[in-house]
Amino acid sequence: MMDRLTAMRVFVEVAKQGSFVSAARTLGMSASSISRQLMSLEQWLDVELLHRTTRQLNLTDAGRSYLQRCIQIVGEVDDMEQDAKALRKDPGGEVRISAPIFIGRYLLARMLPGFTARFPMISLQLQLLDREVNLVDEGFDLALRVGELAESTLVARRLDDVQIILCAAPSYLDKYGIPKTVRDLKQHNCLVDTVPQHGHRWPFVENKKRVVMPVKGNVTANGGELVRELAISGMGIAYLPSFFVDDDIAQNRLVVLLDKATEMNPGLFLVYPKTKHLSSTVRVFIDYLVEYSQHTLTSN
Numbered sequence: 698m699m700d701r702l703t704a705m706r707v708f709v710e711v712a713k714q715g716s717f718v719s720a721a722r723t724l725g726m727s728a729s730s731i732s733r734q735l736m737s738l739e740q741w742l743d744v745e746l747l748h749r750t751t752r753q754l755n756l757t758d759a760g761r762s763y764l765q766r767c768i769q770i771v772g773e774v775d776d777m778e779q780d781a782k783a784l785r786k787d788p789g790g791e792v793r794i795s796a797p798i799f800i801g802r803y804l805l806a807r808m809l810p811g812f813t814a815r816f817p818m819i820s821l822q823l824q825l826l827d828r829e830v831n832l833v834d835e836g837f838d839l840a841l842r843v844g845e846l847a848e849s850t851l852v853a854r855r856l857d858d859v860q861i862i863l864c865a866a867p868s869y870l871d872k873y874g875i876p877k878t879v880r881d882l883k884q885h886n887c888l889v890d891t892v893p894q895h896g897h898r899w900p901f902v903e904n905k906k907r908v909v910m911p912v913k914g915n916v917t918a919n920g921g922e923l924v925r926e927l928a929i930s931g932m933g934i935a936y937l938p939s940f941f942v943d944d945d946i947a948q949n950r951l952v953v954l955l956d957k958a959t960e961m962n963p964g965l966f967l968v969y970p971k972t973k974h975l976s977s978t979v980r981v982f983i984d985y986l987v988e989y990s991q992h993t994l995t996s997n
Contacts, residue, residue, distance in 0.1 A: 789818035790978035860963035868931035886933035887912035
């Protein structure tokens with residue numbers, strides 16, 4: 698009885714090499730065995746996969762279509778075999794990750810020491826970018842994203858909420874007063890972090906509805922850390938994720954403003970391409986990140 702997977706491997710190699718002899722040499726089989734495998738496969742499919750001449754082999758239209766599926770199936774089987782072997786030892790390999798700058802610095806920087814201690818054979822390549830990367834085209838295994846996700850074919854897992862806080866230093870409020878409504882922000886110096894999600898347009902909740910308030914100030918920056926430092930120094934009002942400023946609020950370096958208006962909590966998502974089979978290395982990282990978020994983020 699024909700071993701279909703072996704026959705598929707033979708077909709893929711013959712198509713790649715363009716020769717029975719070369720494929721036989723690569724697979725460690727005889728040319729006659731290669732020929733028999735292909736004939737059996739064609740008989741089972743009831744379709745011709747190759748045009749054979751004395752000088753060359755050419756794929757038929759059916760052969761070209763079937764080849765793509767065979768490459769996918771054989772590749773997935775090989776990956777599964779490697780993963781099964783990896784279960785007997787520490788997972789190894791590389792994971793390529795994209796994340797916004799502030800998520801990388803405040804989440805991944807805290808998470809990664811524990812991960813690398815548990816999985817020393819896995820190497821991580823991080824790119825902190827305040828733009829939405831194309832995972833497949835740019836070769837990333839996964840990405841972290843904040844806010845509403847656009848429609849896509851990616852798998853998305855919500856890890857946590859990201860609470861946004863409006864805050865300012867006591868010295869600034871003593872000098873310029875405390876805003877009572879979101880509209881009062883027009884009269885204040887707002888320190889703008891130019892992240893793609895909001896930039897100069899800060900979203901709030903008013904009467905259970907989302908409102909967007911245009912703001913301006915004498916400093917804009919593409920990093921929340923600088924905005925935080927400027928707010929602490931008394932330069933203006935900041936609109937930042939809570940984990941940036943929790944310690945500052947506890948130490949009274951910053952004061953929370955309009956807390957009822959900032960009850961919108963955008964999601965923190967892990968996204969990765971939809972595939973039938975994730976590599977064990979990527980799966981280990983995903984599982985660890987989900988576990989970390991459940992036990993650390995949500996408890997904060």
